[in-house]
Amino acid sequence: MSEVSTKAPDPMDIALGAAVRIRRRSLGISQEALAEQCGVSFQQIQKYENGANRISFSRLVQIARALQCRVVDLMDVLDTPDGSRGDLDILTRMRTPGALELLSAFERLSPETRSSLLGLMRTLVAEAGVKEVA
Numbered sequence: 001m002s003e004v005s006t007k008a009p010d011p012m013d014i015a016l017g018a019a020v021r022i023r024r025r026s027l028g029i030s031q032e033a034l035a036e037q038c039g040v041s042f043q044q045i046q047k048y049e050n051g052a053n054r055i056s057f058s059r060l061v062q063i064a065r066a067l068q069c070r071v072v073d074l075m076d077v078l079d080t081p082d083g084s085r086g087d088l089d090i091l092t093r094m095r096t097p098g099a100l101e102l103l104s105a106f107e108r109l110s111p112e113t114r115s116s117l118l119g120l121m122r123t124l125v126a127e128a129g130v131k132e133v134a
Contacts, residue, residue: 012078014051016060018094019074021049023067025100037066
């Protein structure tokens with residue numbers, strides 16, 4: 001009888017999956033369309049994007065071609081000379097439901113409105129007692 005693995009996905013797999021998701025969504029490509037171009041199910045694309053399944057190099061090449069970019073464009077965030085996790089943490093946060101939509105809307109706001117919105121968010125976070133992350 002085989003045991004079910006409860007090991008959490010590796011942060012690198014999560015970050016690579018997030019990079020794929022961000023690129024796919026920026027191009028307006030659905031998971032289904034990407035899956036069809038790569039010869040896998042859309043559920044497999046979901047697992048790649050969530051970091052639940054590792055992406056083989058050959059599949060990564062297929063994904064990059066389908067997303068009209070180079071493999072290195074998807075992996076660039078993983079290659080930090082000092083081993084810092086800054087970009088990995090950002091990509092992990094981008095997995096939060098609504099994060100991409102929120103960022104897209106935020107970019108369209110005027111600088112004054114952005115500043116006001118940030119002030120409001122800081123107030124809401126402080127009132128909720130949530131630890132602020134820089």
